[in-house]
Amino acid sequence: MGFYIVQVLTGLSSAAALFLVASGLSIIFGVTRVVNLAHGSFYMLGAYIAYSLIDLFGRGGLGFWGGIVLAAVAVGMIGAIVEVLILRRVYQAPELFQLVATFGVILVIQDIALLVWGAEDLVGHRAPGLTGAVDIMGTPLPAYDLALIAISPVVLAGLWLLFNRTRWGTLVRAATQDREMVGALGVNQAWLFTGTFFLGSMLAGLGGAVQLPKGGADLLMDFNVIAAAFVVVVVGGMGSIFGAFLAAVLIAELNAFGILVFPEITLVLMFLVMAVVLIFRPWGLLGSPEAPGQKGQQGPPEQPLRPAPVRVQMAGVAVVGFLALLPVVAGPFALVLTVDILIFALFAVSLHFIMGPGGMVSFGHAAYFGGGAYGAALLIHYANSNMESAMALGPVLAAVLALVFGWFCVRLSGVYLAMLTLAFAQVAWSVVFQWNDVTGGDDGLLYIVKSAWADTAQSWVPFYLLTAVLCLSAMLFLRRVLFSPFGYAMRACRDSELRSHAIGINVLEQRWLAFTLSGVAAGVAGSLYVFSKGSAFPDYMSIPLSFDALIMVLLGGVKTLLGPIVGAVTFTWIQDEISRFEYWRFFLGLAIILLVIAFPQGIAGFGRRYLGPWFGIRAEEAQ
Amino acid sequence: MTLVVDGLFKAFGGVQAVNNVSFRLDAGELLALIGPNGAGKTTCFNMLNGQLRPDAGSIRFFDNELAGVAPRKIWRLGVGRTFQITATFGSMTVRENVQMALMSYHRRLFALLPRAAALYVDEAMALLDRVGMADQADRPCSVLAYGDLKRVELAVALANEPRLLLMDEPTAGMAPKERVELMALTADIVAERKIAVLFTEHDMDVVFGHAGRILVLNRGQLIAEGNPAEVRENDQVREVYLGAELGHA
Numbered sequence: 086m087g088f089y090i091v092q093v094l095t096g097l098s099s100a101a102a103l104f105l106v107a108s109g110l111s112i113i114f115g116v117t118r119v120v121n122l123a124h125g126s127f128y129m130l131g132a133y134i135a136y137s138l139i140d141l142f143g144r145g146g147l148g149f150w151g152g153i154v155l156a157a158v159a160v161g162m163i164g165a166i167v168e169v170l171i172l173r174r175v176y177q178a179p180e181l182f183q184l185v186a187t188f189g190v191i192l193v194i195q196d197i198a199l200l201v202w203g204a205e206d207l208v209g210h211r212a213p214g215l216t217g218a219v220d221i222m223g224t225p226l227p228a229y230d231l232a233l234i235a236i237s238p239v240v241l242a243g244l245w246l247l248f249n250r251t252r253w254g255t256l257v258r259a260a261t262q263d264r265e266m267v268g269a270l271g272v273n274q275a276w277l278f279t280g281t282f283f284l285g286s287m288l289a290g291l292g293g294a295v296q297l298p299k300g301g302a303d304l305l306m307d308f309n310v311i312a313a314a315f316v317v318v319v320v321g322g323m324g325s326i327f328g329a330f331l332a333a334v335l336i337a338e339l340n341a342f343g344i345l346v347f348p349e350i351t352l353v354l355m356f357l358v359m360a361v362v363l364i365f366r367p368w369g370l371l372g373s374p375e376a377p378g379q380k381g382q383q384g385p386p387e388q389p390l391r392p393a394p395v396r397v398q399m400a401g402v403a404v405v406g407f408l409a410l411l412p413v414v415a416g417p418f419a420l421v422l423t424v425d426i427l428i429f430a431l432f433a434v435s436l437h438f439i440m441g442p443g444g445m446v447s448f449g450h451a452a453y454f455g456g457g458a459y460g461a462a463l464l465i466h467y468a469n470s471n472m473e474s475a476m477a478l479g480p481v482l483a484a485v486l487a488l489v490f491g492w493f494c495v496r497l498s499g500v501y502l503a504m505l506t507l508a509f510a511q512v513a514w515s516v517v518f519q520w521n522d523v524t525g526g527d528d529g530l531l532y533i534v535k536s537a538w539a540d541t542a543q544s545w546v547p548f549y550l551l552t553a554v555l556c557l558s559a560m561l562f563l564r565r566v567l568f569s570p571f572g573y574a575m576r577a578c579r580d581s582e583l584r585s586h587a588i589g590i591n592v593l594e595q596r597w598l599a600f601t602l603s604g605v606a607a608g609v610a611g612s613l614y615v616f617s618k619g620s621a622f623p624d625y626m627s628i629p630l631s632f633d634a635l636i637m638v639l640l641g642g643v644k645t646l647l648g649p650i651v652g653a654v655t656f657t658w659i660q661d662e663i664s665r666f667e668y669w670r671f672f673l674g675l676a677i678i679l680l681v682i683a684f685p686q687g688i689a690g691f692g693r694r695y696l697g698p699w700f701g702i703r704a705e706e707a708q
Numbered sequence: 709m710t711l712v713v714d715g716l717f718k719a720f721g722g723v724q725a726v727n728n729v730s731f732r733l734d735a736g737e738l739l740a741l742i743g744p745n746g747a748g749k750t751t752c753f754n755m756l757n758g759q760l761r762p763d764a765g766s767i768r769f770f771d772n773e774l775a776g777v778a779p780r781k782i783w784r785l786g787v788g789r790t791f792q793i794t795a796t797f798g799s800m801t802v803r804e805n806v807q808m809a810l811m812s813y814h815r816r817l818f819a820l821l822p823r824a825a826a827l828y829v830d831e832a833m834a835l836l837d838r839v840g841m842a843d844q845a846d847r848p849c850s851v852l853a854y855g856d857l858k859r860v861e862l863a864v865a866l867a868n869e870p871r872l873l874l875m876d877e878p879t880a881g882m883a884p885k886e887r888v889e890l891m892a893l894t895a896d897i898v899a900e901r902k903i904a905v906l907f908t909e910h911d912m913d914v915v916f917g918h919a920g921r922i923l924v925l926n927r928g929q930l931i932a933e934g935n936p937a938e939v940r941e942n943d944q945v946r947e948v949y950l951g952a953e954l955g956h957a
Binding site: 389 | 796801817850
């Protein structure tokens, strides 16, 4: 009996940090509509800064708790600075563009933390007076867990008072419901947003700081917590603090007991919970449907698709010619880099296909890239398949995943859809990660050899040419589809669902097949990738790879067809150049932030505006 | 008879929004559905177009039952729609909006290779010509004036050669002169193609100027039905409208 009570209490105590982080994320998204990927970094900073402050102040009661509170305030200020210096410049950019900037912030903070606190994991200080254990019917429970359990309700009550008893809090609630209306009423939005970022980041910092005695501080905390925080926010319902609390408790308890029954399930459990909740309650447990006009469509409306003018076609032919001649002039390193660029360009184009014209944002597109990769790798390992047939059949696994996941995802829209794709991708990832007997788990599947004619040992040229032909054909095919009735119908469903229904379009079916087609194209890229690398790892399905694709599409410009290609080339090339430095993440993050501020419509959007006229792209009339 | 509505009921919570509504509509007829705010017009309309399922009653459209059928299937049976707030595809040109409806009508939505912009051009242009929008066919829909957008919607609604048109507040948000033009255009098209039209409307000039027959709803019930002259003289209708507007129409 005591054991079970302790298990419940352990669950409650681990819900604390989760709730603090998630509530901050929820508040920031609710008011500013920014999907703040850097929220996990604020959590990590909270832990590190608290560590240093407690060292500085001494480990007495005042030093410990004072250190924690000051760390939270410091992180809040860092959040406010990020908002003022970076995000404020890009609020007018298309929806979700801001998340690219926050991704840059993640990278910068990672390397700053590495520089300041080192690569070693830090063991947290014990809380003075709470170092022992409490005996609960014969089972010990760390005393500090009781403090953690108390923190969530206190913060929840504080937030409730803030939001219901202060003018500022009322404004935050109003902005969460209808941002435009609050703006129309003459509220200074700039300071509302900055204040929101301060509060949200402070909560993340507090979350990181209070878990210090239990979990310490390490450099992987940011990515580890961000997925969980998103799940909690989505399960609870966007913008609902009480929902976040409920979801944090639900997920922490399920984890506390799930680990007893089926330890392997803990990696996916929360994602399964999210998938189930979203299928039955598409707006989370306590959330409400997004109000119309809140979709956040910023900037000018998208232009009609026009076929490429002659000069653009000529430029395309020139690029193909350049790629064809590259093996003559370039060495093997350049060819290997170009293979990567081509593969990621196809991956980004496949994501853009559903995200831009399809209006369905996927945060988990790596599932299908990895699906194609593992499809091919498994065929090589278990079916004695050769390279050609593995490459052709590998994407079938991606297609199956996209058909199954897509069937659920296309029923949702906006951020909820994005989160469900993330959840499914994480489920796929953990299956690959944990099914050692079949997938090799973390060790991956090695020795994926190319056919003799394309073998690395002799030369990269044949494989490079194969990649170029396949990737270019696939990209041209997707482009062609966008100009076909299918592509038009997909755009119709995005532009006006109401009108689409009223002219007989089966919106769900149209979206479902578009989602699947995009998944297959990502799978083709993935199956090429395993042969280029000679192995398949769970990383190919992981969240960071999904984010990479997202960054490529948004950085290039989601409203142009060339955007994903430009984004993939830029991102892959910069990453390759910079990764030779010691603190390359810092510089990559900085480069991303600068690109975001310089090109708020994406690089290709910028190019279209200034180079377009010369290429014969006619300027469309503005509204 | 194009449309036979019989004993339609719909309640939300405790409110009986539509209470035993029955009427008929014949080809070539322009039937107006009017009533004060909250009378149940929109509820009634949304049951006909498939957005709401009636609690009871039947909606016969020729040989088909429409009650509870999905909007896209209702469209396939030959029912066109325009919306109170126009719903068009903003990232497409005027012609492409009509072509989109034609591609759906000809069941080409899953074709992956043909160039959509080259399909059904003549048919689309003929429809745009009919509503007076041919000269703006290449403009993006997102830059049109509101009155022009309403005409595009009408062309889109005609793409499936409908036998019934459902128009929700067809002239809402338009200038007075545009209103008259749009309704005159609608009346012409209805006459030449023998389409039945059911429309809701707030503007009494439009209603009494163009409707062949008028249904008056109040608190979910049909309180009057007849030609404009009969409805204008109806005491109950005068009472509902406080005698103000109708007397001077």
